[in-house]
Amino acid sequence: MTNKLKITFLLGIFMMIFSSNMNAQLKPGELVDGIAAVIGDEIVLESDVNEQMNYAKQQGASETDKCDFLENLISNKLLVYEAKKDTLIENRSAAIKEQANAKYRQLLSQFPDEKTMLAAYKFRNGYEMKNAIEKIDVDQYYGQAKYQRITEKADVTPNEVTDFYNLYKMQLPEVKDEISLAQIMIYPKLTDAHKEDLIKRLKKIKADIAAGETFESQARIYSEDEGSAANGGLYKNIFKGQMVKPFEAAALNLQENEISDPVESEFGYHIIQLIKKSGKVYDARHILLKATPTDDEIKTAKAKLDSIKGLIIAGKITFKDAAFKFSDDKKTKFNAGIISGADGSDKIERESIPGSITYELAGLNKGDITSPFEDDDNKRKVIKIIKMEDVIPAHQITLETDYNRIKQMALNKKRNEMIEKFVNSKLPTTFISIDGRYDSCNFKANWKKESIKK
Numbered sequence: 001m002t003n004k005l006k007i008t009f010l011l012g013i014f015m016m017i018f019s020s021n022m023n024a025q026l027k028p029g030e031l032v033d034g035i036a037a038v039i040g041d042e043i044v045l046e047s048d049v050n051e052q053m054n055y056a057k058q059q060g061a062s063e064t065d066k067c068d069f070l071e072n073l074i075s076n077k078l079l080v081y082e083a084k085k086d087t088l089i090e091n092r093s094a095a096i097k098e099q100a101n102a103k104y105r106q107l108l109s110q111f112p113d114e115k116t117m118l119a120a121y122k123f124r125n126g127y128e129m130k131n132a133i134e135k136i137d138v139d140q141y142y143g144q145a146k147y148q149r150i151t152e153k154a155d156v157t158p159n160e161v162t163d164f165y166n167l168y169k170m171q172l173p174e175v176k177d178e179i180s181l182a183q184i185m186i187y188p189k190l191t192d193a194h195k196e197d198l199i200k201r202l203k204k205i206k207a208d209i210a211a212g213e214t215f216e217s218q219a220r221i222y223s224e225d226e227g228s229a230a231n232g233g234l235y236k237n238i239f240k241g242q243m244v245k246p247f248e249a250a251a252l253n254l255q256e257n258e259i260s261d262p263v264e265s266e267f268g269y270h271i272i273q274l275i276k277k278s279g280k281v282y283d284a285r286h287i288l289l290k291a292t293p294t295d296d297e298i299k300t301a302k303a304k305l306d307s308i309k310g311l312i313i314a315g316k317i318t319f320k321d322a323a324f325k326f327s328d329d330k331k332t333k334f335n336a337g338i339i340s341g342a343d344g345s346d347k348i349e350r351e352s353i354p355g356s357i358t359y360e361l362a363g364l365n366k367g368d369i370t371s372p373f374e375d376d377d378n379k380r381k382v383i384k385i386i387k388m389e390d391v392i393p394a395h396q397i398t399l400e401t402d403y404n405r406i407k408q409m410a411l412n413k414k415r416n417e418m419i420e421k422f423v424n425s426k427l428p429t430t431f432i433s434i435d436g437r438y439d440s441c442n443f444k445a446n447w448k449k450e451s452i453k454k
Helices: 002-013 014-019 047-056 064-085 093-108 114-121 125-152 156-167 192-210 216-220 245-252 297-312 319-328 355-361 399-428
Strands: 034-039 042-045 180-185 234-239 263-265 268-278 281-290 375-378 380-392 433-435
Touching: 034 047, 034 064, 034 192, 042 047, 042 064, 042 380, 047 064, 064 125, 064 399, 064 433, 093 114, 093 125, 093 234, 114 125, 114 156, 125 399, 180 297, 180 319, 192 216, 192 281, 245 263, 245 281, 245 297, 297 319, 355 375, 355 380, 380 399
Parallel strands: none
Antiparallel strands: 034 042, 034 433, 180 380, 234 281, 263 268, 268 281, 375 380
């Protein structure tokens, strides 16, 4: 990898840094540690460098030079520092603080009490943890906003795409085996008798509670919600808008300690007890009986999809129109059923496809459609048919076969160069201090502001 491409990779990792999992970063033992660098009034901690190195390794990065990662973090912090001074970037401090408080409450709802949560995340108190969440969200918002402001006019011409390819074609990676897939997915429908049985069971549980059983004990015995059953069905500090709408509507219409009649949601049927409510935050217990389809209900759903497949094969309806008309998957039904890959494109590396799907696709050629089969979606049983839209064998990247992919690479490179230019323009007027442990680093930019010999 040439020096130029290395710079492109490191600056390209920018978006990854700001989108990495929040929970993974909430480690106060690492947050309160040595300061690696100061940029304006922004700080890079030693733990930030280590975290990003580890994350990159997990993502398969082969080069993990600590100096490179520090430089990348310093660049990003400079963007954050400049964004806060940019009058065209909306100041969202109040909204971000409220969002951080909401995330804190959401995390708290997963624990029996605040003390247990703070111990799990190794924070000394709630104030410290909220500040850590807010810091992450502030960096994410301002860093992305400045990045977009600097690169919003970036574009590449066909000639620039060709020039990029000719310059780097010997270094571009080989494309692995890829396929394009489209799906139609439906949830098996419960029969009226099955629904009535679930409702009857919940009414019996509610009657037993009225007769003296506690809601907490009944939730532990009967609830099928893995997230709350062991805790007596309790969710604490629920922020308005956090739960699915039928649950929330029922809970917020109750008086404290009142229990609802059975409520249907996408997960099944619930009875809900409101524990307390304060403004937009409430505590509630619930008992869930999942809408788990029976073998006969699954068989009926498969028969429906098999019939739809027959109509497609007979040419009476296109797969695209069938997906729009029949699919329950909101992510794909409006896009001809196309399943997006990790990069948002319609191409998916074959080796990244789950084994259960790979089994169904075995032996299929371009244009073929699977038989209806069972799968899981967000812990719900679903039935699918999948069409093999395209098959792209492993190959070396070329302009003829991968123009859009190369165009995106060229565009990313141009954006990174714009970021580099901006960062370098701010170096002379920005206070920068780097810890002595990095004295041996050969940074690409003049972060140490050493005099340049002529």
